[in-house]
Amino acid sequence: MNPLERYQPLVDDVEAFRAACDRPLPSVVRTNTLAASPARVRDAFEAAGVAYETVDWHDGLFRLPDGNPGGNWPHAHGWTHGQEEVSVLPGLALDAQPGDRVWDACAAPGSKTTQIANAMDDTGTLVANDNNLGRLSALRHNAERLGVTNVIVTNQDARNFSTKPLAFDEFDRALVDAPCSCEGTCRKNPDVLDQWTLDHVHGVAGIQKGILARAVQATRPGGTVVYSTCTFAPEENEAVLDHVLREEDCELVPFDLPLKTAPGVTAWDGETYDDSVTRAHRVYPHHNDTGGFFCAKLRVGGPGRDDAASDDAEVGA
Amino acid sequence: MRDASEPDDDDAPTNDVPTTDAPTNDGQRFDRLPETAEDREVAGRASREEVLDWWADRFGIGRDVLGEYTFWEKGAGKVWVFNGEADDPSRVEAIGMTFLRTRQEHWKPTTRAVQRFGEHATRNVVELDSEAAARFVAGEDQELPEWDGDWGYLIASHRIAGGTAPIGVGLYLYDELRSVVPKGSRADLPAVE
Numbered sequence: 001m002n003p004l005e006r007y008q009p010l011v012d013d014v015e016a017f018r019a020a021c022d023r024p025l026p027s028v029v030r031t032n033t034l035a036a037s038p039a040r041v042r043d044a045f046e047a048a049g050v051a052y053e054t055v056d057w058h059d060g061l062f063r064l065p066d067g068n069p070g071g072n073w074p075h076a077h078g079w080t081h082g083q084e085e086v087s088v089l090p091g092l093a094l095d096a097q098p099g100d101r102v103w104d105a106c107a108a109p110g111s112k113t114t115q116i117a118n119a120m121d122d123t124g125t126l127v128a129n130d131n132n133l134g135r136l137s138a139l140r141h142n143a144e145r146l147g148v149t150n151v152i153v154t155n156q157d158a159r160n161f162s163t164k165p166l167a168f169d170e171f172d173r174a175l176v177d178a179p180c181s182c183e184g185t186c187r188k189n190p191d192v193l194d195q196w197t198l199d200h201v202h203g204v205a206g207i208q209k210g211i212l213a214r215a216v217q218a219t220r221p222g223g224t225v226v227y228s229t230c231t232f233a234p235e236e237n238e239a240v241l242d243h244v245l246r247e248e249d250c251e252l253v254p255f256d257l258p259l260k261t262a263p264g265v266t267a268w269d270g271e272t273y274d275d276s277v278t279r280a281h282r283v284y285p286h287h288n289d290t291g292g293f294f295c296a297k298l299r300v301g302g303p304g305r306d307d308a309a310s311d312d313a314e315v316g317a
Numbered sequence: 318m319r320d321a322s323e324p325d326d327d328d329a330p331t332n333d334v335p336t337t338d339a340p341t342n343d344g345q346r347f348d349r350l351p352e353t354a355e356d357r358e359v360a361g362r363a364s365r366e367e368v369l370d371w372w373a374d375r376f377g378i379g380r381d382v383l384g385e386y387t388f389w390e391k392g393a394g395k396v397w398v399f400n401g402e403a404d405d406p407s408r409v410e411a412i413g414m415t416f417l418r419t420r421q422e423h424w425k426p427t428t429r430a431v432q433r434f435g436e437h438a439t440r441n442v443v444e445l446d447s448e449a450a451a452r453f454v455a456g457e458d459q460e461l462p463e464w465d466g467d468w469g470y471l472i473a474s475h476r477i478a479g480g481t482a483p484i485g486v487g488l489y490l491y492d493e494l495r496s497v498v499p500k501g502s503r504a505d506l507p508a509v510e
Contacts, residue, residue, distance in 0.1 A: 034433075035432070035433075036478075040478045040479065040480075041478075043478035043479060044477055044478040044509075047477070047478060047509050047510075048507060048509045070504070071504065071505075071506070072506065073477055073506055073509065075504075076454055076484070076502075076504050076506060077432060077477070077482050077483075077484070078429070078432050078433075101402070122400060123400060123401075124401060125401030125402045125403075126401065136410055140410070140411050141501075143411075143414065144414045144415065144429045145429065145502075147414065147429060147432060147433035148413075148414065149386065149398055149399060149400040149401075149413040149414055149433070150399075150400045150401045150413070151401070151411070151412075151413065152399075152401060152403065152406055152409050152411070152412050152413075153409060153410040153411035153412075154409050154410060155410050165405070165406050165407075165408055165409050166402075166403070166404075166406070167402040167403050167404040168402060
């Protein structure tokens, strides 16, 4: 069975959904603002005759219709980084600020880490963790290539992450861009659909719950935790949020993303979830011609400087 | 292909062999550089002042640029630059980025450090024309007899998009500019006028 079939009851236009999932995605690069402005990247592309298209909801993104995102001077200078469009959404939702203490719990290969470092203007402390040492070497390579100096790289199981190697014991913000069944990346890598199994969905959901719970525990009262995946499976999205809402002191907060999304779902496969999961965003490929994605924003409970709830305005690019 | 996790790690062993009771360099952990030579406990370890002086002397990149960063050694002479908070990160995988190779006669900046901070350099920068820049980033050595500055490690830059930008580290010897861009970072790029 093609796993996309099981999500058809969730989408507004099944035909458009399936058609979009069958189309390949264009190469996209994100400007590394530590090194260059979007305008300078554009000038360099134009001088070299590199074809590009802008993205209307984010001025730092460029689609490269001819592909080869690494074959140009802006890349050689570390001015750009290949990153799928929807992959910038959790970084926008996290809204990290200069001077923050931020945890990227599942950081490799570092696209979102380096985007967060941009938002922090390479100040504060960004702890990029991954349990996979091989993938960490890709993260380190990318962080160095983009000139990130505020990052500490750790190799721990995020579910019982220890802050012992750090100079502090709680974060202002945390991103859990969780390992998942990845159907949303099928436009880049159709193999994910062949390899998909329901057993894996249930297994990885347990890991996701453990990581998100630890992120809430490791973030200060009033701080922000963002949860994201590239799967459509409610077991890995709303069910994970529902679990953590019950187990940890936190709440889902409303936030806007700069493209068309659908709300989180409150019922699936005989289960029902907390009503507030509708505050999460589902991104379907046919709505914005992107990959598929899921993104939620939580405020950690208790008295404390409030980051998330004051953030009603649209998340700027 | 080179291991992408070890950028610019093109020489030097990673462990010192302890021979006395004095503190020695442990190549597997990050240790903060001592402030000055007088504070030095581990033999051969560069001090923070020496590192800052080196960038100022060699490239004119001063404390106004680098003074807020901390510097750490891991491996034999590999110095990292970091801009965050850290007490004892001795067992983490990375802290900031690789910056400078010390414990050798001629200290060598990393390609990434030159790309990150090289725009502030005021000397020992060789600006290449478009064709020479393309050869340099491809890893080619080239004759450059017109250079009349210092020998040794230089910053190679070129004009791009309304300004200059550092490409990487060159080693200038006997009228020749050698590209020491790491293999994994080399690219075949067009000469752009």
